[in-house]
Amino acid sequence: MRQQLNHIKSELDHWPEMPARHICSKIIDFVEENPISQLEMLSMRTLAHISNENSIDRDLISAILILSSSLNVIERRFLYFAADKKEYPLSEEDFNEAEKLGTIIDPSTGTEVELLENNIFIYYTISNKIRLLKNSA
Incomplete structure (x- = not known):
């Protein structure tokens, strides 16, 4: 699994200058390190906390969009x-x-x-x- 997640992380290189890239990386690390039971219901505030963001801002929203579309790591429910x-x-x-x-x-x-x-x-x-x-x- 680590190898597949590292491959997903390498896809973040498409956005080298984008602050959302670092947020994506932190969220992917969280997904890797935690059991499925802790990944079932992640609010935007939770995702902000996971990525050490103080607020729900443009960078966090960009990261969520990248993770839920291009990288297919999370899904909106x-x-x-x-x-x-x-x-x-x-x-x-x-x-x-x-x-x-x-x-x-x-x-x-x-x-x-x-x-x-x-x-x-x-x-x-x-x-x-x-x-x-x-x-x-």
Whole structure:
């Protein structure tokens, strides 16, 4: 697994002058050093803390975009907190539609409700590619 993660890290050379490169490297190290159970639900604040960033800024967001797209290390996920106090996972498509409309159908009641910051949680988890690497190690 270390060899594959080192290969992924070497791909960061495509962005030599970008501050996000160092943030990516720290997050990849964290992924390598921790069990899957600790990598299931990483908030943006958690990713900032992992990479020793004081805030969620442009560099952190750039790093997250690189890690979740070009390098396929992490994946973005969504949870909806319903009226029944339960959490419901949302697909990327459902989230995008709800964000576009400003409303969502509450799975617990079947009614349309306003989409608010406090009823959606955006988080990151390791990608299936990384999960397979960790499971085979």
